[in-house]
Amino acid sequence: MGVSGSLPAVFVGLDVGKSDHHAVALGVDGKALLDRALPNDEARLRAILAGLAEHGPVLMVVDQPATIGALPVAVAQAMEGVEVAYLPGLAMRRIADLHPGAAKTNARDALIIAEAARTMPHTLRQIRADEEQIAALALLAGFDDDLAQEATAVSNRLRGLLTQIHPALERALGPRVAHPAVADLLTRYPTPARLASAGRGQVRARLKKHAPRLADRLAQEVFTALGEQTVTVPGTDAAGVVIPILAEQLAALTRQRGQIAAQVEALVEAHPLHGVLTSLPGVGVRTAARILTEVVGKDFKDAAHLASYAGIAPVTRRSGTSIRGEHAPRGGNKRLKRALFLSAFASLSHPPSRAYYDRKRAQGKRHNQALIALARRRCDVLFAMLRDGTLYQPPTTAAA
Template sequence: MTIFVGLDWGGSSHAVCVVDAAGKVLDHFVVAHDRDGLADLVARLRRHGPPGETPIAIERPSGLLVDALVDAGFVVTPVHPNVVKACRPRYRAVAAKSDPGDAYILADILRTDGHRLTPLRPQSDAIKALRALVRGRDDLVATRLVLANQLRALLESFWPGAAGLFADIASPIALAFLQRYPTPESANRLGEKRMAAFLAQNQYCGRRSVADVLARLRAAPATMAAEAEADAKGELVRAIAATLESLVSQIGKLSSRIEHAVAELPEGKIVMSFPRAGKICAAQITAELGDVRDRFQSQEHLAAEAGVAPVTYQSGKSRAVTWRWACNKRLRAALTCFADNSRHASPWAAKLYQDARKRGCRHPHAVRILARAWLRILWRAWQDGTSYDPNKHPAASLLLTTG
């Protein structure tokens, strides 16, 4: 008997619905999100048929639940939550959400529209590891930005001179200075000799002289905070600076591991062959692309997934082109970062960007246009398993010849 399974994922439990080819409900149950619950889920589904012939629809493409089902041999098909949301009015007058109801909707979508959906093919362990490292690092970088902004705002409230003393408030030298001198009072006796020793100890780049650094510190407005308030804020400054110092150090260690990991992957070598791709940006792109070549049906499919292709709405004489909201935002950020960097190393990319700017496109729009153009080349290289060769890029070769 042909069956279809819908599984509505939950934090502590999962609703499951099994239907036959006619849409009749054969089984409806809930399992807990623990070891026994997942084992019970696999056992109950096996009663309805062999795992390889039992398709399962679920709203998310990853997680422990998905891993357990894939390892058991089931065919897992991800269904976007927007599809489920749009289908709810087909089954009830009120588009209210319920876990058992969504499980049935997922099973019925798989029954009626399964031919339109692509079953999940798991990535290799190396890609999974790289993706975990890259996404974890990205989250830590976002946390660093939040803490740096918090530290800057705190300093602006009682000691603005320290906030603008160095170019990057999250740099090692700035954090070392704030931990040693967290309040204006602690820096009152700081002279040129002590400042010179501190700068030398922390390997200052020498952009400004010692006298200029001190003058910059003392030219800022004086604090109006009482001594007790300044001491309290100084403790906060020291705490945030210490946290940032540890965070920056860990981000550096993760970056080194990511750079080594992406250089070992064939897909990583392909992406790194593009101009100014770098290792971290290449790792971000590689982690989101993966190593399953038939995951994307065409380059247009990949462009939509990456968010570098706009959405066109057209009805009769009305036509509108808008920003694409539903996409892999991590992949879009990585591709646009690479495209923006590439225009400083590739004359073809620079010309494409400048042409877009001349047409009136703003910088972000022009970068997305360039990213879309690079994606066509990246798609071909990714499919063929070959590195980027400017000599085989007709537009780039023609530009170099005529230039």
């Protein structure tokens, strides 16, 4: 890995931080040229790198190319005579075990990164200069994940309160509590008594604002549920104060996720691999965004390498002749693993995927095990599609 075809003369290891970084620069002979803390400031970073470039081509390696490491990467990419790469966290930890001492300091980490760049260039990963689109996707997808977690927490709290004061009403509204019509209804009529006093007509009219087709059936279910309980549970009045607040929060989170989804969809559609990814059954906009941010730009030797990275490749456990078997790995990229797992679940309406899932269930695998097996099978297909840039092609009868 060199700059403009030249081998690096200076290897800079940068342990990034929120306010300050620590840089260690080594020459080809391993002699230290720099060992100091650096502020997270463009002018100072440029000055340091320009000074090191006087010794020859510079290779700067970071341990986090995104988030807090974004500025140093951008500065290095904008300078002549400087190339930038990153050292994955797992490789960093394994290489650290080879160095003496167990201290965890910024200076030691920066030295380890620099030594890895100098002596083990095969452990490094390239950082492309055209990653603005991927960086934007990563930021938006991460924020969408945060919103989803908040929405789940609020939804669970809201359903818990409904179960506490009126279980039958929760059974009617709980599964649809994130629907805008239900959130709006609970904001206006948060207790069973207020729903009953509003009457079936007003409730149906309120529901029709956001769910015209669902209004009649849902209004019927609500008043059927109200008729199943005549007592008022202690704490119902207090719940009537909290429920509308939670309903408003849930509605706001749902709207925000919709806005983020529109931005993500625009970025995904603009990416050259959009058609390739979405041609695979079960891959929607959010899954395609996660695949782009977690897979594209990384070097995978084969499909097994990708599956291992995603944490969906079974791990063999063997100790002599007494313990044998395979189990699901606990490591891997959890964001990508979740995306591939949910994508496999969404693909069950696709006949070939369903047939493979049913075959695994017939072999005695549980639901989640069969889905993991399906995700691993689909990983082979995904790797080939990304490698060749081809759209998904349904398997022939013989191949299936």
